[in-house]
Amino acid sequence: RLVREKGYHYNDFAIVCPDVKKTVESGREIFADAGIPFFADVNYPIIKNAFSRAIIMLLNMIERDFSYESVSAYLKSGFSKMTTEECDSLENYVLAKGVRGFKRYEKRWELPMERMDAEELSSLNEIRERFTDSIRGLRETLATSKTSVSEKLVALYEYFTANGFEERLRGYSEVLEKEKDRSEARHYEIVYRRVMDVFDDLYDLLGEYQ
Secondary structure: OOOHOOOHHHHHOOOOOOOOOHHHHHHHHHHHHOOOOOOOOOOOOOHOOOHHHHHHHHHHHHHOOOOOHHHHHHHHHOOOOOOOOHHHHHHHHHHOOOOOHHHHOOOOOOOOOOOHHHHHHHHHHHHHHHHHHHHHHHHHHHOOOOOOOHHHHHHHHHHHHHOHHHHHHHHHHHHHHHEEHHHHHHHHHHHHHHHHHHHHHHHHHHHOOO
């Protein structure tokens, strides 16, 4: 009533709770049902963000030399810069043909799947090439024991930039903002900078080490 009749704004009000983390989810649902913008002053662990999970999946994929499970997990992270349909096509072929190891991704796939014509196989190989081209440099840097920590961090940063990680996070934040989930939107807005701050600290402390 104060908003409708007295000219107040939603950010003029605050609810104080003894344990915000225990009530934030129910509060988010209640406020969403009422059409009221919601913001919770909660510090979320970086590791719980989709960006951080994507980094872990990316590193895991390289460490496990592109096993089916690790590739599948990364493709499903939403940060591969490929469409959902392209990810599904790549994953289905890898599963059907038992593709394992980065060397298998580097070579042209000659055997079609059942009911796959030559044009579809050619399109799939174009997807494969874009996938391997995008990650080849990062893989070479991370897989080489002689590269320094600073070189690995720079390679990761360049991969994030080339594949639009920050833009993807900004898009998630804008969607959440439209859904009036301001606390989660804010989390997606700042997590990239927080991760880069961690990279900066690692660069300064351990950059020269291998």
